[in-house]
Amino acid sequence: MSGDLLMVEGLSKRFAGRGRSVRALDDVSFSIRKGETLGIVGPSGSGKSTLARVLLRLIEPDAGRILIDGEDWRSLSPKALRHRRGDIQMVFQDPLSAFNPRTTIGKAIMDPLRIHAVGKRHSRMAALAELLQRVGLSADMASRRIHEVSGGQRQRVALARALASRPRLVVLDEALSALDVSLRGQMLELLVRLQRDEGISFLFIGHDPAVVRMISHRVAVMDQGRIVETGDADAVFSDPRSDTGKALIAAIPTWR
Template identity: 55%
Template sequence: MEPFFSVNHLSKRYQSQGRTVQALDDVSFTLARGETLGLAGPSGCGKSTLARIIMRLSPADGGEVRFQGRNWLALSGQDLRAARRHVQMVFQDTYGAFNPRATVADAIGEPLRIHRIVAPRDRQAEIARLLERVGLGADYAARPVLQLSGGQRQRVAIARAIACRPSLLVMDEAVSALDVSVRAQILELLVSLQSETGLSCLFVSHDLAVIRAVCHRVAIMEMGRVVEQGETDSVISNPQSDTAKRLIAAVPTLRKDQSHA
């Protein structure tokens, strides 16, 4: 049976200062329904480029992305607009991700309106429900998004993403700028949403401690390639690639865990 989501031999090249940079080189992996796959690697390894291609924000040079049995990169026009609601993204930059003049209700209500998720008369109630779901009260609806704290804005970003009732959520370093306590709350929210809805998630991060907390499997990237992938605990307890070993060494808690293994 075809996987729920798969990336097959994806490649991407950039021209930079007169030279060709291979941002992605023959990248392949699969994602099951209800699973979270972590994409880990150092800065510049290609993981954010990969996320942008999956979101159709950048074109690929070669390869294929398949989503629910369809060639995702070949969709266009009305087919792409209709399919976009099923793949949503939460960005790291919670300032740039919102219209600076938007209220919380504006931000969450826009996808409800565009994709006609609920009838106009039910929109306010749906906004309140989504805010409650991400741990914010309905009274937040009237507040300007950019006057919220970083953790609150990230909750609004998640509420906006799940407003479309997607099948796949892409999180690109979505908790890296948050302090430890807020980060833990957002990760718990993600796990809870996944348990309730069967949501699949592609979780992009350089932090293997965060990936271990939420991801079933992990793919390690280096210089545009996947150099190792497997069950998260297995990769962390017995890394095979030099890249995975360096990432583990960079996280004190993971080093401590290994020393007692």
């Protein structure tokens, strides 16, 4: 087999509303290799976050297959899923909403380690210190609460928590979009370094084509629940074939 970590075939998801329904995902197929970053771009409402949430098993698709390392992700038993859940982790745009405001950052990062029963307590503490260091945070961050730290630090905390379960794939849904330019640059460097050192794969959802191009090996363009174009990041961004891709590139401010 090829080096595919993730293979997605024919994913579909329809949301039924009153009187109307939305095809949030419409026969979506793609793959991501080990150590590869696939960027996802597309207009608002095109289905990017729905795709992310289906991969995380936060919502059930109506149809389609998800294979992780050749294993059928959707038909894992609850027990098998408990063991494998850490394989795919997610970082959201707004980490505040994903953290309990009353708990310390250290505890929030450690929770997945406890759930996955990784090591004994003292070795988990060592793992926590190492995780914080890996994302460029000082050890005293562990005793603070999420609302007591800056936006850039929050995103690093969220990344540390995602990394705690040693994921094979991290889904970043607009994870850097709220950061200012220099913090975003630092996070991009951090992600690239993590990927180089550990072979993690990323699914990187973003609205800024310049940022997505910087980090992605390949890019998929989504529109109305479908992938309308896919290819090497440089090719898609320098010479988009789809109308959606052309419109996204045309929307980049030229003064940048």
